[in-house]
Amino acid sequence: MPDQAAGLRARARPEPPEPGPTLMVVGLPPDAAAETVTERLAGWARRGRRWVGDPSAWRIVALDPASPHLPLLASQQRRWALWVDSDADAFRRAYRTLKILRRHPGPSRLLALHAPGLPRAGLLSNLQHGARHFLDIELVVLSP
Secondary structure, eight states, X not given: OOOHHHHHHHHHSOOOOOOOOEEEEESOOTTOXXXXXXXXXXXXXXXXXXXXXXXXXOEEEXXXXXXXXXXXXXXXXXXXXXXXXXXXXXXXXXXXHHHHHHHTTOOXXXXXXXXXXXXXXXXXXXXXXXXXXXXXOEEEOOOX
């Protein structure tokens, strides 16, 4: 006779949670943690960006754009982001990172991750324009 209790125990076991989406991030400063990216995702979620879902469920992977694994990862991972700082050298660093991605080859579409409140005019629009016209990279900017 089968053990009915064992069957019930097996059905009562909670299913492991499904893994959240992975976001590959290039250009993240060494002193910044994945929490910095998670906070940015949380800000978008609070403003109604439903695609974010639960910001804490995301698996954030910081990657050096010159990594020898970049071409393989670019073919395997769907979600990529470029960290853009707001200091005086931000454009130079971000554009250099995009140039490295183009040479290796890396992803051709990235989300611009930046500090809240950074206006689209200026740094972000210039970076987006340069990426598209000179590097054939789509940089998605979600600033207000």
